[in-house]
Amino acid sequence: MATRAIAIEDAKTGDITEAVYEHPFVVRLCHWMNAISLFVMVGSGLQIFRAFPSFGAKIPQKDLLNWPKAFALGGWLGGALQWHLTFMWIYIATGLVYIGYQIFSGNYKQVLFVRRDLPGIWPMVRHYFFFGSKPPVREAYNPLQKHAYTSVIGLGVLSVLTGLAIWKPVQFSWLAWMLGGFHLARVWHFLIMWAMLAFVFGHLVMVVLHGWNNFVSMFTGWKKDPEYPSE
């Protein structure tokens, strides 16, 4: 896919720097709306979980995780539900706008993991975790990155579906049934949150490792000195 590229001439020295327009406006907007709403959903979700930190029976109650209040949002169950039930709409709307934009603009090709990316997975894993040499970079995202981004979008969809099954186990009884019933839907919802947090952790580590130009590109769209050929 052709990416918009530009050559920047320094006004004083005349040096040329290349830049590519990597992240379209809608993607950047959705990224930051999602970053905030995901933070609120996780914080308030953990406070909701504190009301019954178990996946077993109420009697006798076996607590699984008495999450510290300092890492929870909303103060009490009712307050956390207000945050959760308000931000879920922002979270869902952001997801729909993002997925809709990616499909209709064709920009999904930048990020969607396809079969062609499969052989590139192992070399990237070797590079990241086992000191292997860095495979040549041809696109904005390497195969492992595409896999991570595609997976986390899938997790986002699942977080909404499992959430709907918990919120409306009667109106969406078919959904709760597909997930193994209300009780299991709550377990999935919780596990999906941890999977997403694992992604966020890895994501933040990579952002730090990739430096300033990469970080700025999620604000301005433009990435200076891209690692990959710009045209």
Place this chain on the structure above:
Amino acid sequence: MKPRTDSRKFKTISRRELLKLTPVLALGAFAIPQLQKPLLKGGLAFSDWASARLFRSGHLAPTFADTDLTPFEKFPINDYDVDDPGVDFDKWTLTATGSVQKPGDYTLAQIQALPKVTQNTRHVCVEGWDVIGNFGGVRLSDFLKTIGADPTARFVTVECADDYYESLDMATAMHPQSLLCYEMYGQPLTREHGAPLRLSIPSKIGYKQAKYLTDLKVSHVLGKVGYWEDQGYSEFYGL
């Protein structure tokens, strides 16, 4: 050939792209103490509005086999005040008021004369736990017909012997699985479970299942919503 620009122009382009993200700052309104409460109240109200749209009168809550039942002794007893408010069963009546043709005091025998319904349904607590219970009683809709409730009324409000109070939208009150419940697991309600009469509404969250009922009012406008709702919980909370 790539288009060329100079570093000053590129800065302007970058700044313009950055400024396009200002709508994200709107979420910062939630961090302003004076705005946070009304915003969250609005969000919850929107959720309740959407919940009412999602409610379908003809859609039944899942029912379960007897083998799926939570044992009676493991069915939690939840209340906001006391397990047993000390109802005098000999003098007990349900007082019907509001937009009804036949207001007055109804005895348990009068209520039990209506067709009996027994069902195994899931009880979901707002805290996150759930149990499957066996509930016997009469359809709330049958009782509302008996007292000549105004079909255009919008709410049914109940008051309880322990001063708890709750409300239901009319569509939920008229749902065929919404019960005035006087039996659990084939036995008359125990005092802890709300004797002599409680609500069992499988399409609503647990705190709507008010116990020890004493008064039932049919109305077009809602005064008090419910004990927990008035603390900040969802007003509709349909499942």
